[in-house]
Amino acid sequence: MLHTVNKSPFERNSLERCLDYAKKGSAILLIEDGVYGALKGTAVTEKVKKAMKNVTIYALYPDIEARGMQDRAIDGIKLVDYSGFVDLVAEHRNVQSWV
Amino acid sequence: MNETTGGVEMDEEVSGVVKKFLYVNRKAPYGTIYALESLEVVLIAAAFDQDVSLVFMDDGVYQLAKGQHTKSINVKNFSPTYRALEGYDIEKLYVEKESMDARGLTAADLIVPVTMLSTAEMADLMESQDVVLSF
Numbered sequence: 600m601l602h603t604v605n606k607s608p609f610e611r612n613s614l615e616r617c618l619d620y621a622k623k624g625s626a627i628l629l630i631e632d633g634v635y636g637a638l639k640g641t642a643v644t645e646k647v648k649k650a651m652k653n654v655t656i657y658a659l660y661p662d663i664e665a666r667g668m669q670d671r672a673i674d675g676i677k678l679v680d681y682s683g684f685v686d687l688v689a690e691h692r693n694v695q696s697w698v
Numbered sequence: 699m700n701e702t703t704g705g706v707e708m709d710e711e712v713s714g715v716v717k718k719f720l721y722v723n724r725k726a727p728y729g730t731i732y733a734l735e736s737l738e739v740v741l742i743a744a745a746f747d748q749d750v751s752l753v754f755m756d757d758g759v760y761q762l763a764k765g766q767h768t769k770s771i772n773v774k775n776f777s778p779t780y781r782a783l784e785g786y787d788i789e790k791l792y793v794e795k796e797s798m799d800a801r802g803l804t805a806a807d808l809i810v811p812v813t814m815l816s817t818a819e820m821a822d823l824m825e826s827q828d829v830v831l832s833f
Binding site for chain 2: 605606607609610631632635638639640641642644652655660661662666667668669670671680
């Protein structure tokens with residue numbers, strides 16, 4: 600299953616709830632303000648790193664770049680462009696959007 | 699002709715009043731329209747020669763991040779406007795230290811010089827204002 604998160608982890612609990620629900624082997628794509636959850640050195644970094652042992656986390660690079668966060672992504676988070684976003688949706692049987 | 703009122707005659711006592719305006723910015727840029735709207739209103743206030751201060755706290759600190767490139771999301775990059783505020787005599791920019799720390803940001807990561815305040819100091823600043831506008 601693919602999960603998408605588009606809210607900042609500092610403003611909503613969407614990422615936290617998503618991490619609770621994402622089962623081993625599933626994928627999480629961070630988009631829009633959700634990309635703030637993909638960054639090193641923040642109050643949520645450790646929680647995200649821990650989740651990466653069981654799930655693959657992706658972040659939409661255009662959204663990271665727009666926000667000036669291009670050098671801050673956690674190592675191991677896969678950065679994708681819009682066609683990568685489409686591929687992820689096509690590869691997974693279903694999608695849960697944590698709006 | 700009075701520049702600030704577009705030529706309309708105003709009572710000297712009314713037009714001469716300068717109030718302390720505080721704009722509180724708590725939202726990240728681009729995900730919502732709040733950050734851009736705040737900037738528009740700040741520029742309007744500047745035209746009326748008021749005593750303007752800007753506060754950036756919570757995700758609002760992300761508005762000032764260096765290196766924003768928005769071409770790929772087809773949205774205007776309005777971050778250079780913060781650097782132009784000085785030209786409108788808006789020089790009082792404050793960021794909350796706790797918000798910066800939670801996001802792993804330092805003053806060196808921001809596009810403009812700011813004054814860093816603690817939550818308690820911010821509360822005092824807020825208390826001292828005549829008008830507080832929140833975005």
